Amino acid sequence: MKNKLNxxxxxxxxxILAALPxxxxxxxxTDTSLFENRTLADPPVLTRETLLNGEFFEGAETWYKDxxxxxxxxxxxxxxxxxxxxxxxAVNDILPSEGSLLPVVEPKYAACASDEEVAAAVEQVxxxxxxxDSYGGKIIYMGVPGQITIFADSYPACLADTPAYFRATGxxxxxxxxxxGIEFIDGHGYLNQDMYFRVDHHFGVTGGYAVYEQLCAxxxxxxxxxxxxxxxxxxxxxxGSRNRKIYDLTSIKDQLEVFSTDxxxxxxxxxxxxxVESKTLxxxxxxxxxxxxxxxxGDIAETLIQTHRPGLPNLLIYxxxxxxxxxxxxxxxxxxxxxLDLRHYEEMSLCDYVKVHKxxxxxxxxxxxxxxxxxxxxxxx
Amino acid sequence: xxxxxxxxxxMFIPLVLLVYFAVPQNQRAARNGVLLFSSLFxxxxxxxxxxxxxLASILLNYxxxxxxxxxxxxxxxxxxxxxxxxxLVFYKYTDFLLSNLNRFFSLSLPLSGIVMPIGISFFxxxxxxxxxxxxxxxxxxxxxILYVATYIxxxxxxxxxxxxxxxxxxxxxxxxxxxxxxTAEGLRRFIYGLAKKMLLANPLGELATIIFSLESGSRSxxxxxxxxxxxxxxxxxxxxxxxxxxxxxGRVFGFHFLxxxxxxxxxxxxxxxxxxxxxxxxxxxxxxxxxPLGGNRKGLPRQIVNLLIVWxxxxxxxxxxxxxxxxxxxxxxxxxxxxxxxxxLLDKAPALISHLYALLFILVGWVIFNGSSLSEIKVYIxxxxxxxxxxxxxxxxxxxYLWQYGAEFLLAALFSLPVAPMLSRRLGGRPWYPLxxxxxxxxxxxxxxxxxxxTSFNPFIYFRF
Numbered sequence: 001m002k003n004k005l006n007x008x009x010x011x012x013x014x015x016i017l018a019a020l021p022x023x024x025x026x027x028x029x030t031d032t033s034l035f036e037n038r039t040l041a042d043p044p045v046l047t048r049e050t051l052l053n054g055e056f057f058e059g060a061e062t063w064y065k066d067x068x069x070x071x072x073x074x075x076x077x078x079x080x081x082x083x084x085x086x087x088x089x090a091v092n093d094i095l096p097s098e099g100s101l102l103p104v105v106e107p108k109y110a111a112c113a114s115d116e117e118v119a120a121a122v123e124q125v126x127x128x129x130x131x132x133d134s135y136g137g138k139i140i141y142m143g144v145p146g147q148i149t150i151f152a153d154s155y156p157a158c159l160a161d162t163p164a165y166f167r168a169t170g171x172x173x174x175x176x177x178x179x180x181g182i183e184f185i186d187g188h189g190y191l192n193q194d195m196y197f198r199v200d201h202h203f204g205v206t207g208g209y210a211v212y213e214q215l216c217a218x219x220x221x222x223x224x225x226x227x228x229x230x231x232x233x234x235x236x237x238x239x240g241s242r243n244r245k246i247y248d249l250t251s252i253k254d255q256l257e258v259f260s261t262d263x264x265x266x267x268x269x270x271x272x273x274x275x276v277e278s279k280t281l282x283x284x285x286x287x288x289x290x291x292x293x294x295x296x297x298g299d300i301a302e303t304l305i306q307t308h309r310p311g312l313p314n315l316l317i318y319x320x321x322x323x324x325x326x327x328x329x330x331x332x333x334x335x336x337x338x339x340l341d342l343r344h345y346e347e348m349s350l351c352d353y354v355k356v357h358k359x360x361x362x363x364x365x366x367x368x369x370x371x372x373x374x375x376x377x378x379x380x381x
Numbered sequence: 382x383x384x385x386x387x388x389x390x391x392m393f394i395p396l397v398l399l400v401y402f403a404v405p406q407n408q409r410a411a412r413n414g415v416l417l418f419s420s421l422f423x424x425x426x427x428x429x430x431x432x433x434x435x436l437a438s439i440l441l442n443y444x445x446x447x448x449x450x451x452x453x454x455x456x457x458x459x460x461x462x463x464x465x466x467x468x469l470v471f472y473k474y475t476d477f478l479l480s481n482l483n484r485f486f487s488l489s490l491p492l493s494g495i496v497m498p499i500g501i502s503f504f505x506x507x508x509x510x511x512x513x514x515x516x517x518x519x520x521x522x523x524x525x526i527l528y529v530a531t532y533i534x535x536x537x538x539x540x541x542x543x544x545x546x547x548x549x550x551x552x553x554x555x556x557x558x559x560x561x562x563x564t565a566e567g568l569r570r571f572i573y574g575l576a577k578k579m580l581l582a583n584p585l586g587e588l589a590t591i592i593f594s595l596e597s598g599s600r601s602x603x604x605x606x607x608x609x610x611x612x613x614x615x616x617x618x619x620x621x622x623x624x625x626x627x628x629x630x631g632r633v634f635g636f637h638f639l640x641x642x643x644x645x646x647x648x649x650x651x652x653x654x655x656x657x658x659x660x661x662x663x664x665x666x667x668x669x670x671x672x673p674l675g676g677n678r679k680g681l682p683r684q685i686v687n688l689l690i691v692w693x694x695x696x697x698x699x700x701x702x703x704x705x706x707x708x709x710x711x712x713x714x715x716x717x718x719x720x721x722x723x724x725x726l727l728d729k730a731p732a733l734i735s736h737l738y739a740l741l742f743i744l745v746g747w748v749i750f751n752g753s754s755l756s757e758i759k760v761y762i763x764x765x766x767x768x769x770x771x772x773x774x775x776x777x778x779x780x781x782y783l784w785q786y787g788a789e790f791l792l793a794a795l796f797s798l799p800v801a802p803m804l805s806r807r808l809g810g811r812p813w814y815p816l817x818x819x820x821x822x823x824x825x826x827x828x829x830x831x832x833x834x835x836t837s838f839n840p841f842i843y844f845r846f
Contacts, residue, residue: 002815006565009819013568014398016826020391057388057426064387065834078835081828086788104785107778109599158780 023069033066034289035075035244040066076247083249089156092245098154100198101242101252105148105155105162112168113372121372122176128362128380129182131351135358140218141177142211143170144187144322146367147201147242151193170368185214188368197254200240204257205295206231208325211365215326216333219361221313224332228263237289244291256290258283265332270304271297280328295324301344305331313360318342318350319377323365334361343376350380382426384626385578385833393423401634402559409555413531416634420536424500427540431498435534438468442508443529446515446522454516461512465505472497477701500540502698506665507533511547513669520548528554537630541623543641543661550636557635567632569822573801574625576825579832581796582619584789585611588782593751597760601776605764607783609744612751614793617646620659646743646797649735650727651715654743662698666691684720689713699750704758708749715742 032039044050044059068074082091089095090104129139148155149170152163170186177184195207203211209226216223233255239248258281269278282294296303299321312335317323323339331337338359342350354362366377382389397419404411425432445461470478476492483490511529515522523529532554538545592600592608600608624641631638645657655663671691677684689710696709719727727735745762752758783790808814 001812003561005815005819006561009565009822010561010568012819012823013572013826014395016823016830017390017395017398020387020830021395024391052429054427054429057382057429061386061388064391068387068391068834071834074831074834077828077831081831088786088788089784107599107776107781109596109776109778156781156784158777158784161777 020068024064024067027067027069029067033072034239035072035247037241037244037291072247076249079246079249083246094242094246095155095159096250096252097156098151099252100147100151100154101240101246101250102147102151102154103201103242105159107159108162108165110165112165112172117372118169118172118176120374121173121378122180122182124374124378124380125177125182125364126180128351128354129180131354131380132362134355137354137358137360137362138219139182139362139364140215141182141184141364141366142187142215142218143174143184143371144203144207144211144365144367145191146369147196149188149368150191150196166368170371173371183218185218187211187214190214197238197240197257198252199238199243199248199254201242202240202322203325204231205259205325205328206257208295208328209259211326212329212333215330215363219313219315219333219363221333224263224329229259229261231257231259233257234284234290236284236287239289239291256294258294259328263332265307267331268306268308270306271300272302280331296327296339298324299341299344300339301341301346303327303339305337305339307331307335307337309335311335314338314357316340316354316357316359316362317365318362319365320367320370322367326365330363341377342379382423384623385575385829387833388426390575390830390833393419393426398633406559409557410527412634413527413554416535417527417531420531420534420539423536424534424539428499431496434468434472434498434501435504436530438465438504438508439530439533440526442511442533443523443526445512446529447524449512449516450522458512458516461516462509465509465512469501469505471495472501474697474701503542503544504533504539506544506662507547510544510665510669514546514548520551523547523551523554535631535636537634537636538627538638541620541627542659543624543627543638544665545631545638545661546665549639553636559633559635563632563635567629567634569818570629570632571626572629572822572826572829574622574627574629575829577618577622577625577796579829579836580825581789581793582615582617582622583832583836584786585793586615586619588786589615589751592782593753593761597757597764600761600764601779602764602767603779604776604782605761606744607779608761609748609765610790611786613646613744613747614790614797616747616750617642617797618793644797644799646740647736647799648739648743649732650719650724650739651712651742652719652724654739655712655716662695666695670694685717688717688720692716703755704749704752707755707758708746711746711749 030040041059041062043063044056046056050056050059065071079091082088093104095102095104125139125141131137132139146166149163149166152160152167155163167188170188174184174186190210191203191207195203195210197204209229209231213223213226235255237248238254238256240254243250243252243254267278269276276297280296282297284290284294291298305327312333314336315330315334316338317327317330318340320341320343323341327337327339336359338357340350340353345353347353348356364377370378372378382393384390397415401412401415401419404415406412421432421436424435441464442461445457445464448457449461472495475495479490479492482488511520511532514520523532532545532547532550535545589608589612592604592611595604621642628638628640639661641659641661643657643660645654648654648657671687674687674690675683676687692709692713693706694709695712696705696707699705699708727738730738745765748761748765749758752761805814808817
């Protein structure tokens with residue numbers, strides 16, 4: 001009996017280990033990971049140099065981990081193990097709480113950002129103001145709540161310091177902008193939790209529309225009234241930035257919010273200088289899973305929308321992915337709308353860009369978790 | 382290559398096992414050839430450029446041992462020891478020595494930038510023990526260099542121990558028998574080790590890394606303790622997990638390596654801790670340094686000096702940094718105090734008191750071990766004991782980390798105790814127990830493999846030694 005059990009055990013272990021390379025060789029290949037939202041590793045290149053400096057084997061390890069047979073199932077198993085067997089409150093840095101999937105926040109050990117950090121961030125916006133002043137442009141900083149602060153009350157008490165830190169930093173930053181003569185509109189005044197996704201860190205198009213209305217008011221231009229839009233949710237499975245990270249394994253689900261409109265405005269759209277189809281939403285054609293890249297096609301370095309109405313002002317929006325839902329509407333009230341994402345745009349600095357294109361309004365849309373972040377859209381010079 | 386990698390688990394191991402067991406059992410030389418070739422390839426994957434160093438170590442230790450048997454025994458022994466220590470000092474301590482010469486004598490000697498070959502501390506100690514054992518006539522010099530090469534490069538224990546002495550496996554190199562029982566038991570042991578590493582050491586290591594890298598003003602007293610405990614569990618499950626994997630794999634191939642850990646956190650004194658922790662290193666230093674220095678046979682003052690030498694070197698063996706030396710001397714001091722009077726008191730004290738005493742000093746020891754600088758160690762220990770001016774006793778983050786990592790802490794505490802032997806004693810006779818044992822091992826294997834694919838945090842602490 002013992003021998004039989006031993007043989008069975010050895011055979012099963014050998015089978016599992018052998019299944020990895022054999023299955024990987026014969027399994028269908030893919031080059032992207034939907035759940036991780038990234039491109040999978042390429043096979044390593046074998047040269048004398050890469051062999052001797054260790055790069056080849058390092059690359060082989062990465063490639064193998066990325067392409068191993070049943071990889072998604074293995075990652076899901078890890079998530080299930082941590083969530084349901086170990087009972088961890090957060091898995092893969094995602095904390096399910098009160099109907100939302102929240103990011104685990106890094107503990108903060110101060111009440112808010114330091115004066116120096118805030119001053120450095122304001123200095124960048126002030127430099128942009130100076131560039132705009134040279135031709136009479138105006139800057140509007142539209143701060144929007146990040147998921148951490150809009151759902152602050154959903155965090156457990158032991159993590160509550162971090163949302164409070166971001167709120168306090170936001171107030172300090174707003175005051176410093178005001179002191180520098182820059183208009184700041186705080187999204188906490190008009191955005192609410194219902195406008196945000198439960199499985200993604202962004203707001204949907206109702207949130208985008210709300211920001212658009214505020215933007216138009218600040219720019220003294222007419223917003224297209226809300227009755228022209230009909231907001232609804234697509235039935236397709238929706239993989240946002242949060243449920244993707246935990247393989248959509250919780251009961252917390254959401255659908256992508258989109259809109260239809262009877263307001264017909266022809267426009268030309270250019271992405272990174274290339275003319276593209278004149279649309280703002282990429283609606284799926286069937287029941288395929290969808291992601292927030294469906295707003296404006298996701299984060300693009302430079303987008304230009306021309307409506308050929310020279311009587312209206314020109315607009316430049318810059319910021320992180322929170323701009324995408326706003327861009328879906330902003331062009332409706334401006335002659336020319338440019339959108340830059342400085343995480344990807346590298347041709348020139350924002351200050352130089354402004355001097356070249358001279359937009360009447362320059363609108364920064366950033367979430368309050370990033371006000372003092374000087375990387376990407378935090379640097380204008 | 383580390384054991385907890387996809388290339389190892391999903392390519393190397395299946396291939397080696399397949400080829401090894403495809404060779405008939407009576408073809409011992411061929412099976413050893415498979416082991417030798419795999420071991421050299423294993424090392425080449427991790428250290429392509431340094432394979433030659435290991436090959437040189439094998440060749441010279443082989444020649445020194447042969448020469449010792451032929452005459453001028455002391456001379457060849459001396460040369461053998463100088464060669465092995467020279468190799469270790471050159472690759473491991475050159476820049477440490479140069480930077481300290483620069484520091485203390487205001488020199489500006491350029492640093493060499495020498496990169497330490499993985500596992501050099503282990504394979505030089507194995508090579509040295511072989512030469513010493515031949516000198517002491519405990520074993521005859523091996524005439525076939527391939528056996529010496531197989532012994533020194535044997536991949537299960539090549540890069541992180543345990544330090545296997547030649548005398549332990551001399552007979553098995555030429556005359557062993559792989560059995561079904563040994564293979565199954567070895568695989569189970571290997572899987573338990575892998576699970577210790579992937580499911581306990583890595584997550585707790587993540588937490589320890591977060592806490593140790595916090596700015597000093599951000600670390601509450603509770604957080605400082607949590608970090609120290611997390612690190613204590615990380616290093617135990619990391620290293621003992623690796624030893625389990627090595628011992629288990631050795632057993633699959635028919636070798637019986639000696640145990641390297643014996644539930645060290647059960648200790649009731651530091652003396653006992655060092656009988657239970659990294660046993661192969663402790664006994665190596667005892668047999669090849671402490672006893673030849675005179676041990677405790679030449680009076681108390683000499684014994685104290687011997688302890689300081691042995692533990693200073695034990696500390697430095699772990700790395701070319703002052704904190705390792707301090708760590709070694711810290712243990713020397715504790716061992717001396719215990720030898721002078723404390724051990725007798727501890728033996729009489731209630732078990733709870735002596736356990737707490739040992740755990741407290743072990744934890745402080747790990748802070749010294751893991752500190753990045755002497756000043757940081759001072760601040761960290763200060764934060765643990767609440768006398769640092771900027772420190773708060775409890776912070777929200779400590780509560781969060783305890784919640785998030787609570788399951789791992791509980792499991793780590795549980796498996797620091799001899800749970801498996803106890804279960805085996807109590808349930809071993811039940812007919813379903815072997816089935817349960819195998820099912821658990823298979824589940825742990827699958828979970829560990831999933832973790833390997835999932836994790837980006839997969840350091841191995843003893844690799845750097």
